[in-house]
Amino acid sequence: MKIATWNVNSVRKRAGNLTSFLKRVKPDVIVLQELKAQDEHFPHEAAHEAGYKCEVFGQKGFNGVAMISTHAVDNIQRGLPGDEADTQSRYIEGRIKTPMGPLTVGGLYLPNGNPIGTEKFTYKLGWMKRLEARARELLSRGEMFALAGDYNVCPTDMDVYDPRLFAKDALCQPESRAAYRRLLNLGLTDAVRAMHPDDTRWTYWDYTAGAWQKDNGLRIDHILLSPQAADRLRAVDIEKEERGKPEPSDHVPVWCELDVGD
């Protein structure tokens, strides 16, 4: 079972990149972030062409997330519980049956939170608190799950090309990192870090200032696994080559493979 995540930075602009990625890497399920599109503008054909069905939680102009799968998905939830006033489309969740029991996948686009000291940073920390509550709820079931997406958190200085430049950035604040660490402390496993404990591997390169050419990147897209899912973790990868293609997203896909006996 291959689970992927990708912040596509406009799903309409990236429809071609998405189709070729699905055909090349063949994830069973992929969660997408930053659709920047309403539900009715989602390029269903791009996914159908590669054999995928789509669950979309779009929003006009900004945000927007989706879950695309070759398997049947049920128990679909749109939106992160815990704040009825939150109108931003940043979370989608669904469940897939496997020979080893149900696998729940949550796709998330965690708020960026910049600049610090504003309501944007407060919103980020509040959102992370709600995500922790969701993780606790899922953990109580004792089943496999993956929370995958653009976390907008560099977990440690190892995940930033130049930590000094990001000392005041919301992605690297002690509060952001502590909230991320609370997820790990619940018993979740950072799939990429578990398989590559000592590597510097980026998932994002800014469009500006030649960041890609200089390999000035960040690791902010993550897949966190429940204990039952982490038991079955077999492989991970970061699809760096997508950043070098024409008209790329500034993020690249991340995936992990779980051995669920299929």
Next chain:
DNA sequence: ATGCCGGGCGAAGCCCGA
């Protein structure tokens, strides 16, 4: 370099991203 690119919206210039 708290936006150098890139995208959305909507029809010019502003908002947003990390």
